[in-house]
Structures are given as C-alpha cells and as structure tokens.
Amino acid sequence: MALQFLINILVGVIWMFFSANYNSEYFAVGFFWGMVILFIFRNTFAKNFLGKQLYYVYLYKWIKLIVMFLIELLKADINVLKMMLKKDLDVNPVIFEYPLTVKKNWQITLLANMITLTPGTLTVNVGHDNKQLFIHCLDTNDIEGEIEGIKNSFEKAILEVDLDG
Numbered sequence: 001m002a003l004q005f006l007i008n009i010l011v012g013v014i015w016m017f018f019s020a021n022y023n024s025e026y027f028a029v030g031f032f033w034g035m036v037i038l039f040i041f042r043n044t045f046a047k048n049f050l051g052k053q054l055y056y057v058y059l060y061k062w063i064k065l066i067v068m069f070l071i072e073l074l075k076a077d078i079n080v081l082k083m084m085l086k087k088d089l090d091v092n093p094v095i096f097e098y099p100l101t102v103k104k105n106w107q108i109t110l111l112a113n114m115i116t117l118t119p120g121t122l123t124v125n126v127g128h129d130n131k132q133l134f135i136h137c138l139d140t141n142d143i144e145g146e147i148e149g150i151k152n153s154f155e156k157a158i159l160e161v162d163l164d165g
Contacts, residue, residue, distance in 0.1 A: 004055040008034035053163060065157040069114055072153060080119040083139060091139040095124060098133040098147055100155075105130070107158050114154050 008031060015030025016022055035056060042054055083091060102108055108130055112123040120138040127133070140146050 002055075004038055008038060008055075010034070011037060058161070058163070061157075061161045065161055068153060068157050069117075073118055076118045076120050080138070083120075092141055093136065093138055094140055094143065095134060095136045096143045096146065097127075098135050098150060100131055100133060101151065102155055102158055103130075104162070107162065108133075110158055111150075111154055115150065 011034030012027045012030035015033060016026045019026050019030075038054055038056075083089065100108060100111075102111055108126060112126060112133060115121050115133070115135060116123045122136040123133055124136050125134040135146075135150075137143075137146055
C-alpha cells in the first residue's frame with residue numbers, strides 16, 4: 001500500500017519535471033494521472049506486487065468510517081441532550097450481550113471504543129472468548145434494534161476497512 005503511494009508521488013514529480021513547471025498545480029495534475037495509472041494497471045500489478053486494494057480506495061473507506069462515526073456521535077449527543085433537558089428523567093437502562101462478527105483484536109478494540117465514545121452507550125466487558133461484547137445502554141426498549149444498529153453501522157464499516165477481509 002505504501003509502495004502505491006510512493007509510485008503515485010513519483011508520477012507527480014516526473015510530471016512536474018517533464019512539464020518544466022515546478023509548482024503544486026502541476027504536481028497535483030501528475031498525482032491525479034498517477035492515480036489513473038494505478039487504477040488502469042490495478043489488475044496487472046495490484047494483486048501480486050502492490051497489494052489487493054488500491055491505497056486511495058482504502059483511504060476512502062477509513063474516511064467513510066470516521067465520518068460515519070462522527071455523524072453517529074452527533075446523533076447520540078443530541079439524544080442524550082434531549083434526555084437531560086426533560087423535566088422528569090424517564091430512562092430504561094439495560095445491559096445486553098452483543099454477538100461479534102469481527103474477529104481480530106484491533107477490530108474488537110475499535111468497535112468497543114466507538115461504542116464507548118458514543119454518548120448513552122458503554123462497553124462494559126468483552127467476553128473471554130472474544131465472541132461478544134457486553135454493552136450498557138442508557139435508554140432503550142428495543143435491544144434487537146440496538147444490535148442491528150451497531151451491526152449495520154460500526155461493525156460493517158470496520159469490516160470494510162480490513163485489508164484481509
């Protein structure tokens with residue numbers, strides 16, 4: 001993956017030298033053409049020499065994960081703020097078991113941290129066999145909905161950024 005990025009930078013620099021203009025605009029044009037070249041030759045070189053996935057597709061998936069987390073964080077902030085501003089606090093806290101689809105330690109850690117960082121939820125424990133999380137939710141009546149929400153947002157995005165999966 002790093003080799004792809006270096007090739008892309010090299011194409012940008014070569015473009016700059018061949019055009020005899022040493023500024024960022026010509027580098028950007030060369031960098032763009034480097035991305036196009038990597039895309040065209042992805043089946044020839046990418047699988048054997050440069051990796052399974054183009055680096056900018058991988059980078060896009062990470063950016064998508066971060067933006068999705070920030071949106072979920074904002075929505076959870078608004079929900080907790082609404083609960084705080086109510087005259088009478090009527091919450092239904094619950095701890096439930098969440099079955100994991102992710103298998104690797106870094107994926108489990110990232111998922112647990114994303115859940116904990118989202119207001120209103122907290123990862124209490126990881127099962128000893130790394131197959132479930134125990135999650136505390138501040139206010140819910142629909143545990144299955146919470147599980148599906150986590151599976152379809154956080155866990156799905158984490159699985160997309162895995163290079164091996």
